[in-house]
Amino acid sequence: MSTASELRVERSAGSSGSTLAQKLIARAAEKSHVKVGDVLTCQVDLAMFHDSSGPRRLKPMLADIGAEIWDRNKVVLVLDHYVPARDADSEKIIRITRDVAKEWQLPHVIDSEGICHVVLPERGHLKPGYFCVGGDSHSPTGGAFGTYMFGIGATEMLGVVATGEIWVQVPETLRMVWHGALQKGVCAKDMMLHMIGKFGMNGGNYQAVEFAGDTVRGLGMQERMTLSNMSAEMGAQVGLIAADSTTRDYLKSVGVSQAVIEQSQYFETDDNADCQRFDFEASQLSPQVAAPHSPENTKAVAEFSHIKPSVAYIGACTGAKLTDLRAAAEVLKGRKVAAGVQLLVAPASARDQAQATQEGVMQILMEAGASVLPNACGACAGYGGTFEEGATVISSTARNFQGRMGPASVQVYLASPATVAASALKGHIADVREVLA
Amino acid sequence: MTQDAMVSRKVWRVGANIDTDALAPGAYMKHGIEVIAAHCLEVHRTDFAAGVKPGDVLVAGPNFGIGSSREQAAGALKQLGIAAVIAPSYSGLFFRNAFNLGLLLLTCPEAETLQENESVQIIGTETPQVKNAQGQILMCHSVPSFLMDMVHAGGLVNVLKQRMAHKARHTD
Numbered sequence: 001m002s003t004a005s006e007l008r009v010e011r012s013a014g015s016s017g018s019t020l021a022q023k024l025i026a027r028a029a030e031k032s033h034v035k036v037g038d039v040l041t042c043q044v045d046l047a048m049f050h051d052s053s054g055p056r057r058l059k060p061m062l063a064d065i066g067a068e069i070w071d072r073n074k075v076v077l078v079l080d081h082y083v084p085a086r087d088a089d090s091e092k093i094i095r096i097t098r099d100v101a102k103e104w105q106l107p108h109v110i111d112s113e114g115i116c117h118v119v120l121p122e123r124g125h126l127k128p129g130y131f132c133v134g135g136d137s138h139s140p141t142g143g144a145f146g147t148y149m150f151g152i153g154a155t156e157m158l159g160v161v162a163t164g165e166i167w168v169q170v171p172e173t174l175r176m177v178w179h180g181a182l183q184k185g186v187c188a189k190d191m192m193l194h195m196i197g198k199f200g201m202n203g204g205n206y207q208a209v210e211f212a213g214d215t216v217r218g219l220g221m222q223e224r225m226t227l228s229n230m231s232a233e234m235g236a237q238v239g240l241i242a243a244d245s246t247t248r249d250y251l252k253s254v255g256v257s258q259a260v261i262e263q264s265q266y267f268e269t270d271d272n273a274d275c276q277r278f279d280f281e282a283s284q285l286s287p288q289v290a291a292p293h294s295p296e297n298t299k300a301v302a303e304f305s306h307i308k309p310s311v312a313y314i315g316a317c318t319g320a321k322l323t324d325l326r327a328a329a330e331v332l333k334g335r336k337v338a339a340g341v342q343l344l345v346a347p348a349s350a351r352d353q354a355q356a357t358q359e360g361v362m363q364i365l366m367e368a369g370a371s372v373l374p375n376a377c378g379a380c381a382g383y384g385g386t387f388e389e390g391a392t393v394i395s396s397t398a399r400n401f402q403g404r405m406g407p408a409s410v411q412v413y414l415a416s417p418a419t420v421a422a423s424a425l426k427g428h429i430a431d432v433r434e435v436l437a
Numbered sequence: 438m439t440q441d442a443m444v445s446r447k448v449w450r451v452g453a454n455i456d457t458d459a460l461a462p463g464a465y466m467k468h469g470i471e472v473i474a475a476h477c478l479e480v481h482r483t484d485f486a487a488g489v490k491p492g493d494v495l496v497a498g499p500n501f502g503i504g505s506s507r508e509q510a511a512g513a514l515k516q517l518g519i520a521a522v523i524a525p526s527y528s529g530l531f532f533r534n535a536f537n538l539g540l541l542l543l544t545c546p547e548a549e550t551l552q553e554n555e556s557v558q559i560i561g562t563e564t565p566q567v568k569n570a571q572g573q574i575l576m577c578h579s580v581p582s583f584l585m586d587m588v589h590a591g592g593l594v595n596v597l598k599q600r601m602a603h604k605a606r607h608t609d
Contacts, residue, residue: 052466052507064598065597136505136506137457153511153534155508156508156593158593158594162601205529235500381463382458383466386463399458404463
């Protein structure tokens with residue numbers, strides 16, 4: 001646990017207000033007010049699933065129970081886990097997925113254009129106030145848009161696509177309030193690794209985590225998504241951020257109509273709502289690194305300067321969005337990675353990569369020595385194309401479980417894209433603040 | 438699933454923070470549940486998948502099932518015939534997945550007092566508890582009745598089948 005941030009806990013008592021989580025659930029359950037602990041049936045506004053959790057599992061089960069999709073307009077299918085196909089088995093899964101998408105006449109299919117959690121908002125599917133489910137554990141990413149979104153398994157997704165409903169138990173809220181400005185080179189990933197180190201992999205205990213304070217309000221949407229995304233690694237059900245003018249600007253930029261933006265519901269946690277509050281000082285946070293084999297093994301970067309990675313990986317929904325690519329390029333501009341380090345970059349979406357190309361960001365990364373990989377989950381999901389026996393990896397991804405990204409001997413250190421870039425440059429795990437100074 | 442109080446169940450012990458990659462390794466996710474189950478927990482103990490018998494129980498430390506939404510993590514245990522998992526706490530996502538597949542999870546603060554190979558019993562069908570080899574009852578958190586119903590029905594698919602059949606009868 002880092003000593004960098006000051007922590008203060010408060011619990012408001014005898015209150016009558018509601019949290020953001022309560023308000024979102026109340027809307028979906030068509031209630032005026034809901035209490036923590038209530039078990040309710042909610043109407044689902046949007047269900048997202050991908051090539052692994054989706055059609056290959058859902059089709060036979062839907063046939064088995066004799067049901068059809070409740071509303072295909074509310075379903076988004078993304079092909080990101082098994083693309084591009086590496087073998088005959090993956091090819092078969094992709095073929096089934098595409099065939100079923102045609103058969104079901106799904107209007108929203110995003111095929112090989114990026115990772116589900118990034119392309120979903122990029123195509124304007126997430127709106128503030130929505131109640132959504134995703135067939136993937138990083139579905140809390142949607143919480144960055146003031147949306148109640150959580151991950152479920154394929155059988156539970158069957159229930160959703162057959163009925164349009166799902167049960168939820170109203171969670172308590174852990175409110176993470178960040179104050180002040182982050183140091184140059186320190187970013188949302190460092191904030192999140194720090195919080196996971198403090199609370200542990202299941203410290204969120206399937207509660208709602210909410211990120212607030214002027215630091216969070218000052219972050220762009222993709223940085224906010226990184227916070228919400230790794231709420232999964234805290235064991236929270238959702239990672240919520242109240243939608244604001246930054247959210248509206250993003251929605252506008254991805255083509256959501258002004259009418260829809262205005263009709264969306266912008267909830268906030270009431271001042272007198274009952275929740276656990278934790279305060280953090282952003283200016284005192286140093287870059288963070290999580291050692292193998294758990295995201296909770298987090299310490300300040302200085303503790304790891306003796307580690308010499310053979311691979312530096314910038315990838316995943318957590319760590320290869322446009323903002324992440326820009327952060328890496330700022331570090332690597334006009335420089336080359338150290339001898340013996342392989343830098344791999346898998347941009348999280350085709351649109352982010354196109355924008356990064358236009359800005360010269362991809363050029364900088366490639367000139368520094370990066371190999372560019374497809375816009376897919378890649379090595380992070382561990383479904384193929386993983387690292388070799390004995391590799392030491394510094395990675396901008398979300399999980400470093402033993403055996404996830406390759407053989408059990410692979411050592412994965414998690415860090416921000418900026419720290420991954422700085423480490424690739426120096427040949428050892430390095431403090432990005434020194435590189436940028 | 439019906440729990441018979443007279444049945445002695447063998448304990449398999451694993452530690453804390455068992456993740457879904459350990460339960461359902463990514464490299465085998467493209468295969469069917471039989472293949473995934475054959476590699477279940479091999480990163481921690483190679484004797485488990487080959488040695489476990491239907492009706493055995495898996496006893497773990499806190500935070501069992503953290504990580505991915507892949508329900509094959511619960512499905513692999515079900516496939517191997519595990520009667521119940523007994524642990525002090527679970528990942529919330531894994532908890533939902535397990536009950537959706539009809540796998541009973543018992544939240545037992547004293548789970549870690551149980552030993553490898555110990556014979557235990559699961560008593561009570563509505564509010565199951567664990568009886569250890571010395572005959573002591575280890576209290577478990579109560580499971581909401583709609584989740585116990587899911588276990589008794591054999592999972593959400595069967596519950597939905599009943600619901601769809603009911604709906605069809607009433608719309609005909």
